[in-house]
Amino acid sequence: MDHAIYTAMGAASQTLNQQAVTASNLANASTPGFRAQLNALRAVPVEGLSLPTRTLVAASTPGADMTPGQMDYTSRPLDVALQQDGWLVVQTADGNEGYTRNGSIQVDPTGQLTIQGIRLSVKPGRLPFLKVQKSLSRQTGLSLRLTLAIRPIPSHR
Structure with a gap:
């Protein structure tokens, strides 16, 4: 019974984290130059002799969405817009x-x-x-x- 509670708790915790990432991405959607954070969940097997069928949920951040956004003219002479993989x-x-x-x-x-x-x-x-x-x-x-x-x-x- 205990493993079912931990599995549910882990999934709920990671889902809450994913919601926080989504909220941040939405809140910054109109920020010039903002890159949305990508989030992924994956199952991780628990190691041990008596635990062959147990898995935990783990979150990972594979990176940011580097899709080019809209370029707006700012009229400031030194403003630059970076394309592709420029930093x-x-x-x-x-x-x-x-x-x-x-x-x-x-x-x-x-x-x-x-x-x-x-x-x-x-x-x-x-x-x-x-x-x-x-x-x-x-x-x-x-x-x-x-x-x-x-x-x-x-x-x-």
């Missing part, structure tokens, strides 16, 4: 690398590129540069495509 590298408060898809880039008073006050990270020996592609259309007018890329600093030998 921006930032320097976290403890000095480590962090990754973000938030493209709201700003220039701080010292001239550093930042995202929400966190510095964009550029590895030593590398320079950021912008590549601009212009196109003109009768329907949409002038369109600019800016590409922020990192290139090695040329060595002067």
Whole structure:
């Protein structure tokens, strides 16, 4: 009898967790750049001689939904939209690398590129540069495509 209670309790607990993930995904659906968390439940066999038929429910987070969302024009000149698997590298408060898809880039008073006050990270020996592609259309007018890329600093030998 005890194993039936634990199985039901485990399933209820994991279902509650899955509902929390779904609620978070719905609450952030209109947040620019938000990626929905994926959630999966799986059966895990219990190991032991007297427990050959018992299983527990375990949750796993296989990742995030990286499907590209809608791109909106913001009129802010440094805003970027990352396509496919692109990530921006930032320097976290403890000095480590962090990754973000938030493209709201700003220039701080010292001239550093930042995202929400966190510095964009550029590895030593590398320079950021912008590549601009212009196109003109009768329907949409002038369109600019800016590409922020990192290139090695040329060595002067």
